[in-house]
Amino acid sequence: MIQDATDRALVALLRTNARASTADLARQLGIARTTVVARLQRLERSGAIVGYTVRLGQDEERPRVMAHVGISVEPKRSRELVLRLQAIPELTQLYTVSGESDLIAVLRADSTARLDALLDEIGETDGVRKTTTSVVLAVRVDRA
Template identity: 40%
Template structure:
């Protein structure tokens, strides 16, 4: 079955912006902020989830609460037409914080976060074992300036 691409309207965009700011906001709070009914908000959330446009809800932690986190950027080269397969596999890694497609030598850029160097090493080995990845280059992020 072909994936249906969701077309966002202004209400969808406003709802997503509110959910980005507070993914735990009550439906009634969202409805009040948007000036629509709770049913409309719930139906929009359900439609966004069902279409895959909204992948779920997550916890955001202040950066200063994650001082012991190992962060890295990984550039990934993909073989042939296996990008979608590689993306699906990488999205399953809990240590993957962000994933971007890009142009140039590298096909994907991933931000990884782990709690230790041992966990970081494990994730690197896991990524390198993914079918369709031909090359990668990883840089640890040392400090934010």
């Protein structure tokens, strides 16, 4: 678990650059390298840090179209529907939510044509009552 301001600062630095060396992190935080190592181990053991990743920039490899899809589900069909949605490689996140929709799916597609096909596929899936889609026009803040 994140325990104090130093842990929060350490996590913030890792969010900026997950490849930063422990010596670099220690220098930026003004603490000993061994302290950084111990804190990282504790944060990993506690589940506060579950992995390190690479974030791609806006280039040809990153899907260009992102959409949030609200999905209303027929009662007692959500478990089966979630399993079917998991099989869609362009689905990057799936949330259970309150409100008009039961689920919010985040899709990343290479083109609007592919997004359209995905939306048809989701809409035609057994258990889906209704979908509502919002296409992301621009990302203003991304701290993920």
